[in-house]
Amino acid sequence: MAPSPDTSSGAPPRVLRETALNEARRALILDAARSAFLELGLDGASLREIAKRAGYTPGALYSHFGSREDIYAALLGESLLRLKQCVDAAAAAVVDSAGTDARPAMLGGLRAVAMAFFAYYRDHPQDMDLGFYLFNGARPRGLTPELNQQLNDRLRSALQPIQRLLLRLGLCEKEALIETTAIFAHVVGVLMLH
Numbered sequence: 001m002a003p004s005p006d007t008s009s010g011a012p013p014r015v016l017r018e019t020a021l022n023e024a025r026r027a028l029i030l031d032a033a034r035s036a037f038l039e040l041g042l043d044g045a046s047l048r049e050i051a052k053r054a055g056y057t058p059g060a061l062y063s064h065f066g067s068r069e070d071i072y073a074a075l076l077g078e079s080l081l082r083l084k085q086c087v088d089a090a091a092a093a094v095v096d097s098a099g100t101d102a103r104p105a106m107l108g109g110l111r112a113v114a115m116a117f118f119a120y121y122r123d124h125p126q127d128m129d130l131g132f133y134l135f136n137g138a139r140p141r142g143l144t145p146e147l148n149q150q151l152n153d154r155l156r157s158a159l160q161p162i163q164r165l166l167l168r169l170g171l172c173e174k175e176a177l178i179e180t181t182a183i184f185a186h187v188v189g190v191l192m193l194h
Contacts, residue, residue: 026064029054030078033071038126042072072130073147079127080154083120090116091161103169110165117158118187122194131155159184 011019032053036045047068051058065071094109121128131151143151159180166176 022064029056029061029064029071030075033068034075034126034130037072037075037130069143069147073143073151076131076151077154079124079130080151080158082124083117083127084154084158086120087113087116087158087161091165094165106165106169110162110169113161113165114183114187117162117184118191121187121191128191 029050032055033045033050036050036053039045040049045068047058047061050068050071051061054061061071065074090113091109094105094112162183163176163180166179167173171179
């Protein structure tokens with residue numbers, strides 16, 4: 001017997017099924033796009049290629065995404081959210097472990113949080129490749145200023161735990177921002193060498 005749909009949200013079963021199907025289709029498109037972008041690059045992965053890999057016609061993709069760049073932004077946005085979760089978890093562990101002698105714990109925590117950032121991209125190099133345009137400062141062709149701003153805001157949000165730790169260590173806002181940027185640059189440099 002098939003499990004009954006969850007109706008605790010108050011939505012009719014038909015709506016729940018359609019929502020689940022749309023999410024599955026969207027995930028299929030994103031998986032196809034991820035492989036196309038990684039294999040062919042952003043410029044080489046056409047909407048037609050993404051549709052072919054997903055098993056759809058190019059026109060069918062428009063019911064889920066407005067453009068190839070929207071697909072790219074969705075992939076990168078999800079990657080940056082995963083990065084933020086990883087860094088936030090490391091930062092939460094630091095705050096939880098800071099006892100009476102907080103300064104040494106904060107210094108060790110700063111290293112742990114920076115290492116979480118490094119480890120995420122070391123363990124997910126495809127995400128670094130996907131998001132590399134954010135690291136080199138180039139404006140991605142085809143992304144709207146709004147999408148570009150959203151993605152950069154997500155990256156800055158993932159770096160916030162580092163900046164907060166620096167503030168707790170006594171740096172002023174400007175110094176903390178400068179040091180956060182330096183740590184970010186060093187981590188990216190080491191990742192490139194890695």
